[in-house]
Amino acid sequence: MASLIRRSLVIGLAVLAFASARQALAQTDPLPSWNDGAAKASIMTFVAQVTRDGGPDFVAPAERIAVFDNDGTLWCEQPIYFQFAFGLDSVKSMAATHPEWRQQQPFKAFLAGDKDTLAAQGEKGLLTLVAAAHSGMTTEAYATSVADWLGKASHPRFRRPYNELVYQPMVELLTYLRANGFKTFIVSGGGVEFMRVWAEKAYGIPPEQVVGSSGVTQFRIGADGRPVLMKLAKVEFIDDGPGKPSGINRFIGRRPIFAFGNSDGDQQMLQWTAAGPGARFLGIVHHTDAAREYAYDRQSKIGKLDKAWDEAVQRGWTVVDMAKDWKTVFAFERGSTGPSQ
Amino acid sequence: MASLIRRSLVIGLAVLAFASARQALAQTDPLPSWNDGAAKASIMTFVAQVTRDGGPDFVAPAERIAVFDNDGTLWCEQPIYFQFAFGLDSVKSMAATHPEWRQQQPFKAFLAGDKDTLAAQGEKGLLTLVAAAHSGMTTEAYATSVADWLGKASHPRFRRPYNELVYQPMVELLTYLRANGFKTFIVSGGGVEFMRVWAEKAYGIPPEQVVGSSGVTQFRIGADGRPVLMKLAKVEFIDDGPGKPSGINRFIGRRPIFAFGNSDGDQQMLQWTAAGPGARFLGIVHHTDAAREYAYDRQSKIGKLDKAWDEAVQRGWTVVDMAKDWKTVFAFERGSTGPSQ
Incomplete structure (x- = not known):
């Protein structure tokens, strides 16, 4: 019993230290990369509102579900979706073992650098290329190839690994929400297996909280008796547009109270x-910053923001003006003179 | 500062009380409904092994993923899967508003109690009935109908609500695993939306940790401008047999270290x-208890246990003998003289 009391006193002191640290933390800004303004205030007001125990808008921690689009919301999506960049790089590196591609569209056009023919095939051509590159392999081999690519590929403008192009203000927001009892999810049109390789390190979001598009996988027992999942060239689910509520329903099974997108x-x-009933937060990232990132909205082929913007304005959702609301866009800005153009 | 010290001393005392309570708890059996024997020992040995910090088999908490089949593993599945019972009850109650069913198979046979004709249609007939009953409505209306049914339906043998027919030893196992840092998931052939209505209360497993079969849902804006998800009569994914590893890969994205099934x-x-690499636990519930529950295995139409049993014996997986290993099957046994037959 004496040792128990000693131990509890030690713990008591630790609690004292912790309480002081916590008080100090409470005085620091949880969102330092956000400029003070309406967007930041709307986030902090909402969080205070739903976490105030006994308040009229209190939401139990289990129901504090926050969902985030990925491309253009948590990381950059220009000049093409990074997963497409990965697919195209894969096709190039696989071309030597696929001589038939030299005679077969859309591979032929892509490998010959024939942009007009490729463009004529539209998005379908691009999808065909990427699907060819990422099927017929096990899920483990695919995850390895994503990690390998991230280790060597670099963004054409920023000259940085793609997974460094995450938005620092959004990383802070994710951390802030989790510190307030939220469970944070990605709900993206991107491939679920592509994102899981790097999402935990980039955002602190574990694999089981990543919802995305997927291809069919097939269970097989390999020649060595070891089971594998083979990736087939067959789409299973597209988690985009009206697919996102279906994906949320199927994977999460609760309606979020907080959602952020950009298109x-x-x-x-x-x-x-x-x-849903009760307090809700709806946010949109508006890309207005050609100097530090990109500026695009209604006319963009990638990340088009048109109808959702109108609805946001009409309904009073929070529209983040990247140029005005974000003090920092990428973490690497702080230690450098800015990206090369 | 004085108030901070006072507060920390109060917390210190609370910690003292908590430490004593924790020590007392550590001496009680976390699995009281399990008889001492090889099955119980194999579970407790495994948990000790993977949670011993610095030990050779230590697994970080984030990787402590445990998956459980539902029907026949966490709750009873006889004389028919409970979800089928629900579907058939729904068809009966909907028959008045579907006069066309009186002329249309398999509805006609079912409504007329013509078991031979119905049996001749096989499982497909049953699936057609259930799909008809549970599509063409919103996901919210469906969830309400599941809850309503559970509130009034009763199991033909045990005369209890279906959601009371959960196995007490497995509920204790789930709690024990979570207390040891595991994240517990259901991975079931049953419908994901059916299970989520009652799984959290029954097992402490939240909606976002339930993986199951699903039908396609379609996003629509209703006449009142409110968006809904409509359930279509189209299968999206069957989370059974070889579908289970695909479901785990897609929903969880990590390989479990602990799995329990029964068929x-x-x-x-x-x-x-x-x-996967490192220590693994594989368990199978063998239904051997006709007195307290049911006895079935190789010849059963529901929950057939044949090939998986052979593999379990060959590879030294844990096979739970319900009659011998479980002191209690259902929680209600304790307070009653047993179920009516």
């Missing part, structure tokens, strides 16, 4: 989140 | 779990 592909996710 | 439909999930 028309997120509109239904925002509508679905907004339609 | 051949769980064999691939067990193989997939077993194939």
Whole structure:
């Protein structure tokens, strides 16, 4: 018993130290990369509102589900979705073992650098290329190839590994929400197996909280008796647009109270989140910063923001103006003179 | 500062009380409904092994993923899967508003009690009935109908609500695993939306940790401008047999280290779990208790245990003999003289 009391006193002292540290922390800004303004205030007001025990808008921790689009919301999506860049790099490196591609579209056009023919095939051509590169292998081999690519590929403008192009203000927001009892999920049109390789390190979001598009996988017992999952060239689920509420329903099974997107592909996710009872937060990242990142919206082929923007304005959702609201865009800005153009 | 010290001393005392309570708890059996024997010992040995910090088999908490089949593993599945019972009850109660069913198979046979004709249609007939009953409604209406049914339906043998027919030893096992840092998931052939309605209360497993079969849902904006998800009569994913490793890969994205099933439909999930590196636990519930529950295995139409049993014996997996290993099967046994027959 004496040792128990001693131990409890030691713990008591630790608690004292912890309480002081906590008080100090409470006085620091949880969102230092956000400029003070309406967007930041709307986030902090909402979090205070739903976490105030006994308050009229209190939400139990289990129901504090926050969902985030990935491309253009948590990391950069220009000049092409990074997963496409990965697919195209894979096709190039696999071309030597696929001589038939030299005679077969859209591979022929892509390998010959024939942009006009490739463009004529539209998005379908691009998808065909990427699907060819990432099927017929096990899920383990695919995860390894994603990690290998991230280790050597570099963004054409920023000359950095793609997974360094995550938005520092959003990383802070994710951390802030989790510190307030939220469970944070990615709900992205991107491939679920692509994102899981790097999402935990980049965002602190574990694999089981990543919802995305997927291809069919097939269970097989290999020649060595070891079971594998083979990736087939067959789409299983597209987690985009109206698919996002379906994905949320299927993977999470609760309606989020907090949703952040950046394009028309997120509109239904925002509508679905907004339609629940009680306090709700709906946010949109508006890319307004050609100097530090990119500026695009209604006319963009990638990350088009048109109808969702109109709805956001009409319904009073939070629209983040990247140029004005973000003090820092990428963490690497702090230690450098900015990206090369 | 004085108030901070006072507060920390109060917390210190609370910690003292907590430490004593914890020590007392550590001396009680975490699995009181399990008889002492090889099955119980294999579970407790494994948990000690993977949670001993610095030990050769230590597994970080984030990787402590445990997956459980539901029907026949966590709750009873006889005389028919409970979800089928629900589907058939729904068809009966909907028959008045579907006069066309009186002329249309398999509805006609079912409504007329014509078991021979119905049996001749096989499982497909049954699936058609259930799909008809549970599509063409919103996900919210469906969840309400599940809850309503559970509130009034009763099991034909035990005369209890279906969601009371959960196995007490498995509920204790789930709690024990979570207390040791495991994240517990259901991976079931049953419908994901059916299970989520009652799984959290029954097992302490939240909606986002339930993996199951699903139908396609479609996002629509209703006439009142409110978005809904409609359940379509189209299968999206069957989370059974070889589908279970695919479901685990897609929903969880990590390979489990602990898996429990009861039938051949769980064999691939067990193989997939077993194939990872390091310590693994593989368990099978063998239904050997006709007195307290049911006795069935190789010849059963529901929950057939044949190939998975052979593999379990060959590879030294833990096979739970319900009659011998479980002191209690259902929680209600304790307070009653047993179920009516």
